[in-house]
Amino acid sequence: MANKHRIAVVGCGGMANTWMEYALGREDCEIVALVDIRPESAQAMAEKYGLSCGVYTDPAEAIEASGATLVFDVTVPAGHFEVGTTAMRLGCDVFAEKPLAETLEQCREMVRMSETTGRMHAVMQNRRYNPQIIALREMIESGVIGRPGFAGVDFYIGAHFGGFRDAMDNPLLLDMAIHTFDQARKILGADPVSVYCQEYNPPGSWYAGCSSAVCIFEMSDGSVFNYRGSWSAEGAQTSWEGEWRVTGERGTIIWDGSHAPYAETVAAGNQEGKFIRDFVRLEAEVPSLKNVGHHGCLDDMFDALAHGRRAATDCRDNILSMAMVFGAIESARTGSKVSIGI
Structure with a gap:
């Protein structure tokens, strides 16, 4: 050929x-x-x-x-x-x-x-090619929960890699949180504005650097994104994709990182005077992709190269996800809220 x-x-x-x-x-x-x-x-x-x-x-x-x-x-x-x-x-x-x-x-x-x-x-941002993440984003775009105001994720894994990660200063934020931060940009369709981060190394950690962090990001659509994560969490571990909650004007989407997302939205009809309103549950339609994960991302890279366009994960886009990482690290270092810019 x-x-x-x-x-x-x-x-x-x-x-x-x-x-x-x-x-x-x-x-x-x-x-x-x-x-x-x-x-x-x-x-x-x-x-x-x-x-x-x-x-x-x-x-x-x-x-x-x-x-x-x-x-x-x-x-x-x-x-x-x-x-x-x-x-x-x-x-x-x-x-x-x-x-x-x-x-x-x-x-x-x-x-x-x-x-x-x-x-x-x-x-390589392989999470963008997870069909459940695509389904979550499509639910938001459909307007089923109205405009999002908050997205939160828990990521807790006890990862015994050995090697270079154990010696890094910021193993969770620099080597892993980039995935979750990029997921947040994909899911919300928004970019970072500022961050406050508390980074720490909990008792029992086998990492030299901080293996855990809590971050609060302001996003360009006015929403707040909250990240809670650890790479030295033994027991009751989450999915590698994290456990997500996205709340909007009329409902909430839940995704456990392993199964299809679902939404609970305010039911139709007059609910004036109700302390807790009635809700209906809607299951997400998960698309079928030819390739997922790494192979899905590589598919897009090669297609972009063939057609002279930017890949979805082109460096000019990915730097915004990296800015979330470095903003969080800077916030943790200084103990203050940090504006994010590139």
């Missing part, structure tokens, strides 16, 4: 397998380089998938030697800025794991580099 995407995969551990398997399932993709600071990891991946492509430790060398046109950046968060900017400077489009970068200044530079070079940089 002509004009195949020539892909250099940078980072050969963890989620790289998901990205690899997706690319190998497409006729328009060819893996031309595997890159890892540990060459044995890249070689093991080549052997696992029966690839004869080059194995490298340096992304720039891999791109120049292989003629790659697209980079999958599946490195740890600390590697995203260098890998992304290097790839775009050398003429490659970039599909990257979250987060966009480790600081807001780096995120701004990534956006600037994308605009200057004309190369696409899109970030």
Whole structure:
């Protein structure tokens, strides 16, 4: 097939397998380089998938030697800025794991580099391609609960990863909350204005940095988004998607993160004088998607590349979700409410 995407995969551990398997399932993709600071990891991946492509430790060398046109950046968060900017400077489009970068200044530079070079940089936000989240958003758009005034989510998981996350200063906010914050923007259809955050490390935590946080965001539609989360919560764990409540003028939507959302709305008819009004329950219609999660997000990235449009998770959109992360970290550091801007 002509004009195949020539892909250099940078980072050969963890989620790289998901990205690899997706690319190998497409006729328009060819893996031309595997890159890892540990060459044995890249070689093991080549052997696992029966690839004869080059194995490298340096992304720039891999791109120049292989003629790659697209980079999958599946490195740890600390590697995203260098890998992304290097790839775009050398003429490659970039599909990257979250987060966009480790600081807001780096995120701004990534956006600037994308605009200057004309190369696409899109970030993996796989929750956007969860059909239940899409159903929740569609319920809000239908007006069934009226205008939303509040969205709240609880996220409590006891995640024993080991490795780099255990040593991070802000493991929950920087490595995980980005997913939930991006979900909130998708669900509400709104962007952040300000945040107050209390970050902490509870008794029994196995993380060096703060593994837990409570955040209150003001959003551009006038609503309030409240996040309560922990990565060192043993027992009674929530879904990885969190447990959500969205309240509006005429009702509430509930989503437990695992099953279809539902709404309870004020019933029709005259209810004047009732202390507690009558409600009706409405089940969400969950759409059927060809691909969900990571594969759904990759579908959109490749379609955007083919049609010359911005992906839904383009860096210029994703920086708004990252601004929520860095705003929360700054608020926790200073103990004050922080205005969010990019």
